[in-house]
Amino acid sequence: MNKHILFTGGGSAGHVTVNTALIPHFEKEGWRITYIGSEEGIEKEIITDQFPHVPYKSISSGKLRRYFSWKNFTDPFRVMKGVIEALSVIRKTKPDIIFSKGGFVSVPVVMAAKMAKVPVAIHESDVTPGLANKLAVPFATKIFTTFPETVKTLPAEKSLCAGAIIREELFKGDASEGKRLSGFYDEKPVLMIMGGSLGARKINEAVRANLEELSSNFQIIHICGKGNIEEQYKQKGYRQYEFIKADLPHYLAMTDYVISRAGSNSIFEFLALKKPMLLIPLSREASRGDQILNANSFVKHGYALSLEEEELNEESFLTKVKELQTNRDTIISSMEKGEKAYTIQDMYEELSSMAR
Structure with missing residues (x-):
């Protein structure tokens, strides 16, 4: 039996x-x-x-x-x-x-x-x-x-x-397939922005307000949530998706930096894949505060930078993204030393x- x-x-x-x-x-x-x-x-x-x-x-x-x-x-x-x-x-x-x-x-x-x-x-x-x-x-x-x-x-x-x-298929992504799917061919690093299963209005707004500056430094995959694609922002090197399902491992394989909410499953997936991340946790008003604690733990271990939603604006967002680039190697080094x-x-x- x-x-x-x-x-x-x-x-x-x-x-x-x-x-x-x-x-x-x-x-x-x-x-x-x-x-x-x-x-x-x-x-x-x-x-x-x-x-x-x-x-x-x-x-x-x-x-x-x-x-x-x-x-x-x-x-x-x-x-x-x-x-x-x-x-x-x-x-x-x-x-x-x-x-x-x-x-x-x-x-x-x-x-x-x-x-x-x-x-x-x-x-x-x-x-x-x-x-x-x-x-x-x-x-x-x-x-x-x-x-x-x-x-x-x-x-x-x-x-x-x-x-x-961690789902085993996440480790089977192919960066060249990710680039083919997104149409990215530049040498610029790839920044993936993920707002959770419903997207995140404030994160989406911060990204689009800074799109010109971000696009000069990155190719951008923006997973903005159901009903949140805005056609007027369509441009080379910036791809919007409501969500990505089966092909996510390929997109992650080509990604150099991640901006995300601080849901536990997602951030541990980025950790396993050694992706330096900027976390913007759900505020205490919108949740029980668990994402803030998750983000604080990752910052303490050197795996991520964090920006609370109350402090999120165009300037603070850009400052943190630049800080993420500067600290890339240090963050990856901390990730490699972490508990298995x-x-x-x-x-x-x-x-x-x-x-x-």
Whole structure:
């Protein structure tokens, strides 16, 4: 009988990426795979699109808001309903282990796993655990963290730093194919700007306000988010994309510098590929402040420069980009000395050894 792993996680693309990196490896090793997510979340689209053969089970879940909403009163009932639904899936499919990437949909699954006596591994991407993972910690068998400092905030006997789990295809990019796809032929370095899955209005504005100056120094790949391409800025050496999916490894292979939000998965991918980066984290108004902590950690380790959104304007943006160019070699040197993260094979072995 094949071993069986059940994955869960959702609510944002970041809560799915590690799962999509691990699933192919478990398939290759002959494991059966099931995924539990929400009916409406982005995880359903990602998993059913990339792995149409993997059974996807939808459950109910609360939103776990940190702010006041009348829905907060009904959410506990949604979570309870989700626990019952997850328990039903677990009892029918009989997984040997459950791997949770967090997000609110994972909470009922982890609770149900404890009731069904199935070992649970959690992976936490950010410096401080998100609310969903905080709730899930007591039910987890083992907690893997991305940042070394996170371990100090968790139960020592079941926590360890594994680093980020990087998709293997990212290392297979071809720089000459990236140049062919983008039409770049100059000797100028390539600057990639990434604003997250929805793009980032303030970053997009700062780039376009400085386009003349930036274009004299770089060829620019600007991933500006859905509906954010502006035709009037079309010019040689500046390419706009709503998003880049399958060809991203080729574009990254030719990239010399990155400007990005500070979502954990993305910045660890740039670190693994040794791309000097300027991070512009989501502000505290727009998030729980986790991206600011992620960026601070990278600055402390010498992997990146950071610019907070409140300080972002045309001048500060250009100053930081110039500073990034000046410090390129120092940043790459720090990246090369950094701790080595777990490979997908390492993670596979850890999870295999936990399976019942």
